[in-house]
Amino acid sequence: MHKVVIVGAGLAGHRAACELRKQGYDDEITMVGDEPHPPYDRPPLSKQVLEGTMEHRDLFFPSEDLHVTWKLGEPATGLDPLRKMVRVGAGAELPYDGLIIATGRGAREWPGDLGGLDGFYTLRSFDHCRRLKDNLLDQPRVAIVGAGFIGCEVAATLRGRGVEQVTVIDVAGYPMAGLGPEVGRHAAGIHTEEGVRFRLGTTVTGFEGNGRVERVLLCEGPPVDTDLVLFALGSAPSSDWLADSGLRLQDGNVVCDENLFAIGYENITVAGDIASFPHPHIDGLTRVEHWSAAREMGTLAAANLIGEPGQRTPFRAVPTFWSNQYNLKIKSAGFINQADSFTVIEEDSARRSLVVEARRGGRLVGAVTVNKNKKIIEYTRELAAAG
Ligand SMILES: Cc1cc2nc3c(=O)[nH]c(=O)nc-3n(C[C@H](O)[C@H](O)[C@H](O)COP(=O)(O)OP(=O)(O)OC[C@H]3O[C@@H](n4cnc5c(N)ncnc54)[C@H](O)[C@@H]3O)c2cc1C
Numbered sequence: 347m348h349k350v351v352i353v354g355a356g357l358a359g360h361r362a363a364c365e366l367r368k369q370g371y372d373d374e375i376t377m378v379g380d381e382p383h384p385p386y387d388r389p390p391l392s393k394q395v396l397e398g399t400m401e402h403r404d405l406f407f408p409s410e411d412l413h414v415t416w417k418l419g420e421p422a423t424g425l426d427p428l429r430k431m432v433r434v435g436a437g438a439e440l441p442y443d444g445l446i447i448a449t450g451r452g453a454r455e456w457p458g459d460l461g462g463l464d465g466f467y468t469l470r471s472f473d474h475c476r477r478l479k480d481n482l483l484d485q486p487r488v489a490i491v492g493a494g495f496i497g498c499e500v501a502a503t504l505r506g507r508g509v510e511q512v513t514v515i516d517v518a519g520y521p522m523a524g525l526g527p528e529v530g531r532h533a534a535g536i537h538t539e540e541g542v543r544f545r546l547g548t549t550v551t552g553f554e555g556n557g558r559v560e561r562v563l564l565c566e567g568p569p570v571d572t573d574l575v576l577f578a579l580g581s582a583p584s585s586d587w588l589a590d591s592g593l594r595l596q597d598g599n600v601v602c603d604e605n606l607f608a609i610g611y612e613n614i615t616v617a618g619d620i621a622s623f624p625h626p627h628i629d630g631l632t633r634v635e636h637w638s639a640a641r642e643m644g645t646l647a648a649a650n651l652i653g654e655p656g657q658r659t660p661f662r663a664v665p666t667f668w669s670n671q672y673n674l675k676i677k678s679a680g681f682i683n684q685a686d687s688f689t690v691i692e693e694d695s696a697r698r699s700l701v702v703e704a705r706r707g708g709r710l711v712g713a714v715t716v717n718k719n720k721k722i723i724e725y726t727r728e729l730a731a732a733g
Pocket residue numbers: 353354355356357358359378379380381388389390391392420421422423448449450451469470471496584587617618619620634635636637638640666667668669670
């Protein structure tokens with residue numbers, strides 16, 4: 347293999363390039379990224395960078411020693427796996443012997459009409475963060491549509507920055523619904539103590555304002571007055587460029603085998619948030635949007651791509667996730683979305699700590715802890731041993 351192309355200059359793509367070099371691959375690596383920046387870390391965008399305690403320049407992963415040919419600022423727009431060509435931008439073609447797909451996910455956009463108004467933001471990238479941060483100055487009221495991780499992290503960060511009125515709106519009855527009702531209620535209580543206002547169990551019906559958004563209209567209750575709106579509506583897979591490639595996609599995610607090879611292709615591997623893969627703890631396919639999984643998959647996708655077929659390592663790691671909000675260290679392990687029941691094992695309101703087990707048919711499938719870091723390590727080990 348003499349030409350490896352990595353599409354997606356994010357966490358998984360960067361780890362893949364590091365691993366290729368670590369394994370002694372010294373031929374050409376070309377990394378294609380639609381953002382104008384070299385690979386950087388996303389978790390601090392909703393935390394330290396927005397807070398002002400970390401500079402944008404400190405986000406970048408060290409890339410100088412990778413000797414990569416960069417194609418930044420232009421997206422991959424197509425793939426022909428039979429001719430082994432990636433199309434970039436308006437039509438330039440990039441040949442490869444081996445391809446690593448790591449294009450991740452983009453912010454889900456508001457699906458409705460914005461009434462021609464300004465003042466709407468999303469947060470997925472460095473440029474989104476800079477735009478949001480610049481426009482937060484002198485804005486005392488912020489409405490966040492979506493009470494998932496990013497919505498909650500931003501709410502916490504903004505309250506920490508002294509933003510006067512932060513309102514989080516969601517159709518779900520509690521925040522971070524993906525972690526189950528117990529964690530959601532615990533988090534809602536703490537956010538409320540910290541001054542966040544919630545409008546839960548309701549939907550946004552529209553926006554009003556004069557040039558800029560001034561009010562968010564809800565299907566129940568009075569509108570939310572605001573100076574800006576952040577949409578934190580989750581993510582959508584960045585796979586439009588693969589639509590005509592013949593690669594197998596499931597809900598827009600690229601389907602791969604346990605060794606992360608795109609189904610039917612021995613020279614294409616897939617890593618990170620875009621991958622849909624089998625896992626020993628799951629029936630069928632799964633996907634995760636966690637930093638640690640993207641990092642590990644990037645490493646494996648590279649090692650397996652250039653390794654001998656008999657020496658491939660399957661991706662079997664127990665997924666783990668963390669989120670920092672105020673003084674809360676929220677951590678999860680396993681596949682919480684598989685659970686049919688949640689049990690609170692420990693709760694201490696003074697320490698704001700919580701331990702919740704997630705089970706399916708009585709079997710442990712995951713756990714969530716708040717301010718109980720050692721406990722999550724134990725659960726991760728238990729889940730790994732069970733698998
Ligand atoms: C604000 C924020 C906070 C987060 N906080 C946490 C956290 O606290 N804990 C945690 O576990 N996880 C967190 N995550 C999730 C974590 O950052 C992701 O799981 C991880 O970045 C996924 O890595 P990836 O390489 O798959 O995708 P990404 O890091 O998203 O990289 C994909 C890259 O591919 C680019 N791309 C897309 N389409 C194309 C194309 N057609 N051509 C070329 N390039 C393309 C994208 O622009 C992007 O640069 C957070 C994510 C965000 C956005």
